[in-house]
Amino acid sequence: MEQDRSSQSRPPHVLVFPLPLQGHINSMIKLAELLAIAGFKLTFLNSHHNHERLVKFNNIAAHSERYPGFQFKTITDGLPLNHPRSGSWFLDMFEDTMELKMKESLREVLVNSSPPVDCIIGDGFLGFALDVAKELGIPIIFFRTSSPCCFWVYHSIPDIIQAGELPINGSEDMDRLITTVPGMETYLRCRDLPTFCRKLDIEDSSMKLVVKQTRKSLQADALILNTAEELDGPILSQIRTKCPRVYAVGPLHAQLNTRLNAKHGESYDHFSNTLWEVDKSCIFWLNKQPNRSVIYVSFGSITSTSREQLVELWYGLLNSKTKFLLVVRPNSVIGKDGEGEDVEMELMEKSKDRGYIVNWAPQEAVLNHPAIGGFFTHNGWNSTLESIVAGVPMICWPQFADQHVNSRVVSEVWKIGLDMKDVCDSKIVEKMVNDVMVDRKEEFAKSASEMAKVTNQCVNVGGSSYSNLDCLIEDIRIMSLKTHKK
Numbered sequence: 001m002e003q004d005r006s007s008q009s010r011p012p013h014v015l016v017f018p019l020p021l022q023g024h025i026n027s028m029i030k031l032a033e034l035l036a037i038a039g040f041k042l043t044f045l046n047s048h049h050n051h052e053r054l055v056k057f058n059n060i061a062a063h064s065e066r067y068p069g070f071q072f073k074t075i076t077d078g079l080p081l082n083h084p085r086s087g088s089w090f091l092d093m094f095e096d097t098m099e100l101k102m103k104e105s106l107r108e109v110l111v112n113s114s115p116p117v118d119c120i121i122g123d124g125f126l127g128f129a130l131d132v133a134k135e136l137g138i139p140i141i142f143f144r145t146s147s148p149c150c151f152w153v154y155h156s157i158p159d160i161i162q163a164g165e166l167p168i169n170g171s172e173d174m175d176r177l178i179t180t181v182p183g184m185e186t187y188l189r190c191r192d193l194p195t196f197c198r199k200l201d202i203e204d205s206s207m208k209l210v211v212k213q214t215r216k217s218l219q220a221d222a223l224i225l226n227t228a229e230e231l232d233g234p235i236l237s238q239i240r241t242k243c244p245r246v247y248a249v250g251p252l253h254a255q256l257n258t259r260l261n262a263k264h265g266e267s268y269d270h271f272s273n274t275l276w277e278v279d280k281s282c283i284f285w286l287n288k289q290p291n292r293s294v295i296y297v298s299f300g301s302i303t304s305t306s307r308e309q310l311v312e313l314w315y316g317l318l319n320s321k322t323k324f325l326l327v328v329r330p331n332s333v334i335g336k337d338g339e340g341e342d343v344e345m346e347l348m349e350k351s352k353d354r355g356y357i358v359n360w361a362p363q364e365a366v367l368n369h370p371a372i373g374g375f376f377t378h379n380g381w382n383s384t385l386e387s388i389v390a391g392v393p394m395i396c397w398p399q400f401a402d403q404h405v406n407s408r409v410v411s412e413v414w415k416i417g418l419d420m421k422d423v424c425d426s427k428i429v430e431k432m433v434n435d436v437m438v439d440r441k442e443e444f445a446k447s448a449s450e451m452a453k454v455t456n457q458c459v460n461v462g463g464s465s466y467s468n469l470d471c472l473i474e475d476i477r478i479m480s481l482k483t484h485k486k
Contacts, residue, residue, distance in 0.1 A: 011069065012118045012480035013041040017106065019123040020047035020077045023300070023382050024145045025054075027226050028123065030252040031143065036067040037259055038473045043117065044070065045109060047077035075105035103128040110136055118480035121224065124151075127216035139479045141247075141472075142220040147381045148232040148248075149184065149409050150402030151225070152239055153193065154214040156181040157207060160197075165190075167200045174422075183238045191422060192408040195400050218243045221479070224472065226250035226381065228458035228465045231388070249469040251385040253364060255459040258466070279358040282325055283365060289323055292373035292445070295395075295437055296366050298327035299378040303399045307333055309424045313376075316429020317355065322437045324355040324376075325366065367392050373445070374436040379406040391452030393417050393444035395432045397424075416448045 014035055018028040025046065032042045046054065051074045054060065064070065078101035106129060110117055117138055122129035124144035133140035144151050160166050163180040174191040181188055190197075196206040217223060222245035229236060229248050240246050249255060286294060297317065299305065305313070310333055317324045351357060363383070366372060367390040375387045376395045384406050387394050394417030396407030404421060411419035418432050436444050458465040 010115060011039050011041050012476055013043070013113070013115050014119050014121060014476060015043045015045055015110070015113070015117045017045045017120060017122045017126060017129055018145075019125045020050050022050075023380050024123055024125075025050060026382055027145050027252050028121070028143060030256045031121065031224070031249070032070065033067065034249075034252070034256055034259060034469060035473065035476070036070045037263065039069075040473075040476070041069040041115070042067070042071070043109075043113070044072050045106070046072060046074050048074045049077060049079070049081055073109060075109065076101050078102060099128050102126070103132060107132045107136070110138065116483070118483040119476050122220075124217040124220075124223070125213045127213045130216060130219055137483075139221045139483065141222045141224055141476075142217045143224040143226075144217060145226060145381065146402035147384070147406050147409070148225050148227050148235045148239060150194070150381075150405040151214060151217075152183070152235050153181055153188070153405050154210050155218075155239075155242065157197070157211050160193075161202050166193075166197060167202055168193075168198055183234045187408060187412045188405075189408070192404050194402070194404060221245070222247060222472075222475070224249060226252050226385065228455060228463075229468075230454050230458055230464060247468050247472045249465050249472060251389050251455065251459065251465075253382075253386060254389045254456060255465055255469060258459045278360050278362045280362055282356055282358050282361050283369065285356045286325065286366070286369045286371040289371040291370045292441070293437075294323045294325055294371045295320075295374040295376055295433055296325045296361075296372050296392075297376040298361060298363065298383070299397065299399070300380045300383060303378050305333055312424050312426045313429055314351070315426035317376075317433060318351070319426065319430045320433035320437070321354075322433050324351075325361065325372075326351075326355055326357045327361050328357055328359065330359050364390075373441065374433070376433070379403040379410065381406060384410065388414075388416070388448075388451055388455050391445075391449045393436050393448045395420055395436055397421065414447070414451060416444065416451055 014032075016028055016032040018024040029044060032044050036042050051072060054072075060072070078098040110120075110132065120129060120133050120138055120140040121143055122133070122140055124142040130140055130142070157166070159180045160178060165178050165180055168174065168190045174189065176190050177185070178188045178190060178193065179185045194210070196204055196210070199207070223239070223243050224247045225232075225236070225239075227236070227248050227250045232248070236246060236248055295317070297313070310328070314326070317326070364386055367375060367386050372390075372392055374395060375383075375392045376397065377383050377387065379394070379396045379398045381402055384394070394410055396410055396417055396419045398404045398407040398421050407419045407421055410417045418435060420428060420432055457463050460466060
């Protein structure tokens with residue numbers, strides 16, 4: 001009886017388990033922090049490799065002090081520590097290496113957890129977590145960290161194939177509309193599909209893996225999406241026809257800021273959760289620039305560019321006459337015989353009067369800086385949301401995963417940017433930068449500002465995402481009570 005009472009009085013214990021990639025970790029840590037603010041006990045299960053980087057570039061001791069019930073645990077991602085982990089490595093390694101080792105490690109952590117885990121929030125790409133949760137009788141909610149539009153496209157791929165709309169028949173077919181994704185029939189083209197859909201082989205292993213994981217997500221007790229009803233309402237309605245319990249609680253970084261500021265005040269220092277060393281010197285450079293005069297250029301934590309592509313982008317920026325802040329990640333430029341290593345120094349020397357180049361920037365702070373007038377982005381979902389919340393128009397240069405879908409939505413549905421997919425030409429870069437920063441500056445600034453206003457209202461008290469997060473918190477409490485009784 002005493003044990004029953006103590007288990008019912010203790011806070012719910014939630015285990016959060018991301019795919020071991022920066023973008024997934026970033027949004028899932030923010031969700032975990034929000035649950036910690038609500039008084040839950042949190043275990044964040046990271047890979048050894050990524051946890052080492054997290055500890056190296058963040059103040060984890062201060063994090064633990066802020067959230068006493070928040071602990072980090074680590075497991076293997078199945079790869080040796082010296083593996084480069086760049087590009088789409090996880091698609092190549094997932095089923096043969098990662099899944100087998102991570103599944104067993106997850107099971108071991110859950111079996112040995114004290115207090116027991118009451119609810120798992122698993123990355124929606126880690127479908128094996130559902131098998132472990134069912135075996136151990138623990139409720140599981142999947143968090144899909146990509147955009148809802150892309151999740152819906154992934155889910156619809158078998159229907160696209162069945163309708164004969166895939167495979168794509170050469171480059172002349174790229175602008176053909178895809179008509180078999182409900183809610184997206186009027187704007188989704190072949191070229192806006194994820195890049196693995198461009199392969200002639202409709203039995204492609206990457207495509208089959210993504211479809212399998214996506215459809216498995218719908219078997220969880222519920223689904224969390226990092227968006228707002230006002231951003232993705234029509235697509236959320238479509239997803240709810242397959243999974244009724246969907247919590248749209250985003251943008252999570254803005255929701256976390258709202259709740260931390262309410263609890264601790266505006267000047268509260270937030271964690272970046274970065275796996276890279278941040279160069280804050282760019283903020284001092286931005287402080288010297290006029291309002292809305294600088295375009296911020298960053299292609300995320302995974303994208304690699306060739307030396308030729310980087311030079312084309314750079315010449316386009318230089319010829320546009322707009323000042324720029326450019327992020328070139330270490331080892332992200334691919335050249336012959338080490339050519340990529342010296343290109344950054346070469347560009348820095350030639351850009352001194354017009355641009356500033358860093359290895360990694362504090363992105364949220366940069367986007368919210370008054371000097372920033374545009375964002376040249378790969379359109380990863382976190383970056384897209386951060387740009388929307390900051391009211392910054394975008395130039396979209398997507399590379400893989402959800403980015404091709406996101407860039408189409410940014411340009412065609414929300415009309416807060418331009419889509420440059422499938423090209424890398426200095427003249428096009430120059431024209432698009434001039435459009436966003438000069439010729440159509442007020443048009444894009446107005447639409448981005450309006451979208452920022454609506455989106456920020458969603459995460460304030462009474463807003464849709466704020467209320468949805470409260471519902472999620474309450475539902476996890478109810479789930480936990482049932483788990484306690486078991």
